[in-house]
Amino acid sequence: MGLSIKQENFCNYxxxxxxxxxxxxxxxxSSENWADKTVWERASVLLKNNKVLARVEELQKELKDRSDVTKDRILQELSGIAFSSIASMHNTWIKRKDFEALSERDKAAIRSISTKVLKKNIGTIGDPEIVDVEYVKVELYDKIKAIERICKMLGYDSPQDVNVNMVSPMTKEEAKRIIEDL
Incomplete structure (x- = not known):
């Protein structure tokens, strides 16, 4: 394509x-110590170069052809996140389901799970009974971001044509007549 080695490397990176x-x-x-703004400007110019842009698109197409990632699959994954509910991960409002009992769709919506164990006194002041209590925090992926991405993919964010019937302007005589009638 007539790219320099550095341009080819840039495309791959x-x-x-x-x-x-x-x-x-x-x-x-050599740009390692340059200001971020300078690097951004140079990178932006490079990405606008027709040869570089064509090579990036060629590399993207090669990756797309080799992968099994499709728009449908991405949309399905995003839908699982967008329409997930923490409620489906619980048996009651406080008792959560075992991880193995969750559907694959529920599991895919989980961003992270963290646990911590704290000591808790379940006895009395005179007769303390200290037990370990495990707390589990389940964090889901951002539903709003998933919905925004779905809307963008499906074109729901595109400008819509609005059909507005224009009313012809009123003459001074018509305006006077309406005011007199009032």
């Missing part, structure tokens, strides 16, 4: 990380 500035710094090591 850009595909790898998705960040033009980071890709530029990796492809052009």
């Amino acid at each position: 850009y595909i790898e990380c998705g960040n033009a500035s980071e890709a530029y710094r990796r492809a052009y090591p």
